[in-house]
Amino acid sequence: MATYKGETIEKAVQSGLADLDVSRSEVSIKTLVEPRRGFLGIGKRLAEINISIIEPQKSVVAKEPVISEPKKAEHSESEVHAKLNEVDDETKAEVHNQPKSATRPRLNDQVVAELQDYLSKIVAQLGIKATATNHFHHRDVQINFSTEQEGMLIGKHGRTINALQTLAQVFLLHHDIAHANVNLDVENYRERRTETLQHLAESTAREVVATGDPVFLDAMPAFERKVVHAALTNNHFVTTFSEGHEPHRYVVVALVQDEQL
Template structure:
C-alpha cells in the first residue's frame, strides 16, 4: 500500500450541507482513507485510492494489481472493509455519512449480476409457483433485489432471517 501521502483525495461537493459541514466531511474522509490504507497495507495489498465526497456520501475507489484479493470471495473482503469504514464514521460521530468502497468497478458489476439473478429467480418462481430463498447477502445487495422486482406484477420479495444470514425470499403475489 502506498503511504497516505501518495494517495489522492479528490473531493467534490454538491449543494446541501453548509460549507463548514462539507469541510468536516472532507476531513473525516481523509482520516478514513488513512485508516483503510493502513488496514489494506497490513493485508499485504499494494493499492492506491481516490476519495470523492458528495453531499453525505463518500465514494472510495481503490486501484491495485491484486483486485481479487481486495474484493475477496463473493465480495466478502470489500464488504467487510466497507462495514469497518461505516463503523469508523459512526465512531467519529458522522453516522449520517454513507460510504461505498469499490475496486475495478466491482460494485457496478455486482449490481448487474444481482439484477440478472433477481429477474431469473422471478421467472423461476412464476414457472414453478414455489418461493425461492436467495443466499444471505448484505442489506445494500438485498435492497437491489427488492428494487429490481418492486414493479413486477407476478412476484413479491421480502427479507427473512437475522443478520448476518438475512436473505431475500421471492414468492408469488
C-alpha cells in the same frame, strides 16, 4: 455443464447446487424438461435441468508498467476475515470508550483523508497492494481502490470489500459522524455486482413462476438486498421479502398468491 433431475425444477436445482457445492448466484440454470405429474403414475415425468458454473468476469483496465518485485505470500480469505474481525473489534471498542463531543462534527476533507489512510493501512496489512482515491459530497463518501489483486480485495460475493465498508462506517461513528453514507469500490465492482444481482433477480423470478416454489437467495448486505427488491418491484407475478438476522439476512422470492392479485 451437468444435468440433474428432480420431481420439480427447484428440487433438481437444489440437488445440483449441493452436488457442485456452489450457490445459485454462481451458476447458470437451463430447463431441459418440464416436470409432469401424470395420472395415477402414468405419464409422470421428472424435471431435467442443466447447470453450468459461471466464470467470474474481470473488467479490463489499462495499467502502467510496473517493476516486478518478489511477491509476498497472500493471505487466505479466512485469514483476511479473521484480521478484519480483529480490527472491527478494536475499532468498536475505541468508539465505545470515546467521550461524546459537545458539538456534532461535520464531514470534511480531513476526516475523509483520515478514513482513506485508515482503510489503506488495513488493506496493506492484508497483504494487498492498492492505491485509493476519495470523493465526498455532503453526507456521501466514495473511496475507490485500484489494485492488481482485485479478487482478493473484493472477496467471494464481495465479502471482503463489504467488511471494509462496515469498518469505514464504524470509523466515522468514532468521529461522531453518524449519518454519512460510505461506499467502497474496486475497479468498478459495485456496478458489475448490481448488474449481476439484477440478472439474478429476473432469472429467479422466472424460475418461481415456472415452478410455483419460493426461492431463498444467499445472504446479502442490506444495500444488495435493495437491488433485488427494486429489480422485481414492477413484477406482478412474484413478491420479494427479507428474512433472517444480520449478517445472515436474505431475500425470498415467492409467487404472488391469488388473494394478493
